[in-house]
Amino acid sequence: MTRRQLWLAFSFVTTATFMVNVDSSIVNVALPTLSHQFHLSVASLQWVVTMYLLVITAILPIVAKLADVFGRRRIFVIGLMIFSLSSLFCGLSPNFPDLVAARGLQGVGGAIMQANVMSIVTLMFPVEMRGRALGTIGSVVAAGTLMGPILGGLLISWFGWPSIFYVNVPIGILGVAGILRYVPEFPGKPLQRSFDLLGGVLFAAFVVSFLTLFADLSHAAVSYKDGALTIVTALLLYAFIRVESRHPEPLVELSVFKRPLFSAAMGAGLLYWILMLFPAFLMPLYLQEVLHLPVWEIGLLMTPQSIAMLVISPIGGYLSDRYGTVGPAALGIGLFVAADIWFASLGTHASLLSAIGALTLQGIAAGMFSSPNNAEIFNRADKEMTGIVGGLIASERNFGRSLGVTFAALALSLGMQLFSGTRVKSAEMGVLPSHVFVTGFDFAFWIAVCVALLAMMFVFYPRLRRDKGLREVAMIKGE
Incomplete structure (x- = not known):
């Protein structure tokens, strides 16, 4: 690849990174609007943010390993497509449960992209250009985080809260087209040993159980449900540690x-x-x-x-x-x-x-x-x-x-x-x-x-x- 092609490919890959970081901060500005739109309590409102982060946390180790096996560009494009489509679903959500579900799907796309962007850039660039490229990613992340609140405030004021999600759709389509055109395919590496699927499932279940427990505590008084969730969370953590400490190629x-x-x-x-x-x-x-x-x-x-x-x-x-x-x-x-x-x-x-x-x-x-x-x-x-x-x-x-x-x-x-x-x-x-x-x-x-x-x-x-x-x-x- 020529230097021009390298930086063109870099721009399309980091467009996705920019979009994810804008989305992370843009939703915070929308919280007051969403609370009034859907008549939400604090305990319910948190799920707009928590569901997205929860899904990313739960599946990040799994998608990182899948990219190693099936090829990073292919998995990255799938993640960008999921993120863009789920953004459309967020904007179209007629009620709060649908919005939370769409945010969870957004988290799937966000996790896939987060797990792969730095690896793709590292693989694309020669050693003598790699530090500059990785450093530029940091600038893109900072720019996205900085632009999110400003862009969110203006979009909500002019077009309403769904617009903060709709803006991702055309950017995502452009990103997919550019990545398929300019980013080389990096073949996956077959597993030398068995895939640690059980460890991934246990980690995801632990994260969901742990965060659900604390989210539930902000809703009402402590109940038998919370006691049961505490026991389940502790057992899942114990099982996860046992499995990971014994697996020859653990996810974590x-x-x-x-x-x-x-x-x-x-x-x-x-x-x-x-x-x-x-x-x-x-x-x-x-x-x-x-x-x-x-x-x-x-x-x-x-x-x-x-x-x-x-x-x-x-x-x-x-x-x-x-x-x-x-x-x-x-x-x-x-x-x-x-x-x-x-x-x-x-x-x-x-x-x-x-x-x-x-x-x-x-x-x-x-x-x-x-x-x-x-x-x-x-x-x-x-x-x-x-x-x-x-x-x-x-x-x-x-x-x-x-x-x-x-x-x-x-x-x-x-x-x-x-x-x-x-x-x-x-x-x-x-x-x-x-x-x-x-x-x-x-x-x-x-x-x-x-x-x-x-x-x-x-x-x-x-x-x-x-x-x-x-x-x-x-x-x-x-x-």
């Missing part, structure tokens, strides 16, 4: 978690993604229900976080290269604590400047933390396991985002229930008084502060472990 390589420092870095990363979804889910609702802003303005106000993260991320990476990963990551988590306290203090009469400031500080925190923590994860694994670790980070990202939405909705509902004096868990968002919503909103972000402090413990674990080892050596020498 669990042996890397035997390293405490690697596990600590992964734990901090999971909590980071949970923290990121608290404002992503709750702030659009706050801006509509409390400050009563039009949807196009909500879209604009959600962008400072992405801009701040885009600017600060390279600085976080530079500091981790120069001073080590612990200091910058700890600073990032400290800024998360400050941002979440700021969110919790907004109240019923916050200024737009204060809301923008809290979102900007959250973006600075994310930019400062993400690069050092990812570097720590890779530093604590063997070089030959880089591909496995990359897949684990992708699964962690989607699982953490799913948990973030679920925990944010649960905390919001629980806070309103505990402090409003009325039963509001199943009440429609549009009929809740502002002060009732704010009580739950404040409580949710104090929960986020606790999550951030737990993440801080994971960040400092390597240093604590090292200090303990030095003390033990000193004691031995003293003897």
Whole structure:
């Protein structure tokens, strides 16, 4: 392939990536509109986001392995077609259950594309051009995340909420045509051993059971159903670990978690993604229900976080290269604590400047933390396991985002229930008084502060472990 053909093929592949990242952030802006359109409670509304992320998390390991076997371009095109068709179904949904089902189908397409885009780009480009191409993917992801709220606010204001899904259809058709025309076919590799289908099924079942349990807790009081779900979830996790530890070619390589420092870095990363979804889910609702802003303005106000993260991320990476990963990551988590306290203090009469400031500080925190923590994860694994670790980070990202939405909705509902004096868990968002919503909103972000402090413990674990080892050596020498 010529250089021109390479970058043309790259543009069509990353068009799909751009579309997926736009979709991830564009739906958050639509949450207030959807809550009014379908008369939804917080517990129901979360499924617009959770179903999409849940499906991606559940099937990502399976589709990644299928692409190895059947060829990456073929599987990628199938994923793009599914995503585009399901976007049409989302826009045409006459009721909320149909919309949630269509979002689940969208998740299937999103998982297939996420599992393959970086691999396809790596296979297409020669070694001397690969770093530039992979770096450009990061820019495409950032651009999509940044454009989502702005585009969503404008489309909903002009054409209504279905338009945020319809826009994917022509882009998807163009992407399929371009990929089939310019991207080479990469033949699959037959399995040397049996496909770990049981492990994939158990992982998917565990994810669905776990997230359904916490989503159900935001709907009503604890019931026998929740107790049964807890038992089922625990059994599925146990069975999954047993199967993966014995399979000769597991979908998820669990042996890397035997390293405490690697596990600590992964734990901090999971909590980071949970923290990121608290404002992503709750702030659009706050801006509509409390400050009563039009949807196009909500879209604009959600962008400072992405801009701040885009600017600060390279600085976080530079500091981790120069001073080590612990200091910058700890600073990032400290800024998360400050941002979440700021969110919790907004109240019923916050200024737009204060809301923008809290979102900007959250973006600075994310930019400062993400690069050092990812570097720590890779530093604590063997070089030959880089591909496995990359897949684990992708699964962690989607699982953490799913948990973030679920925990944010649960905390919001629980806070309103505990402090409003009325039963509001199943009440429609549009009929809740502002002060009732704010009580739950404040409580949710104090929960986020606790999550951030737990993440801080994971960040400092390597240093604590090292200090303990030095003390033990000193004691031995003293003897």
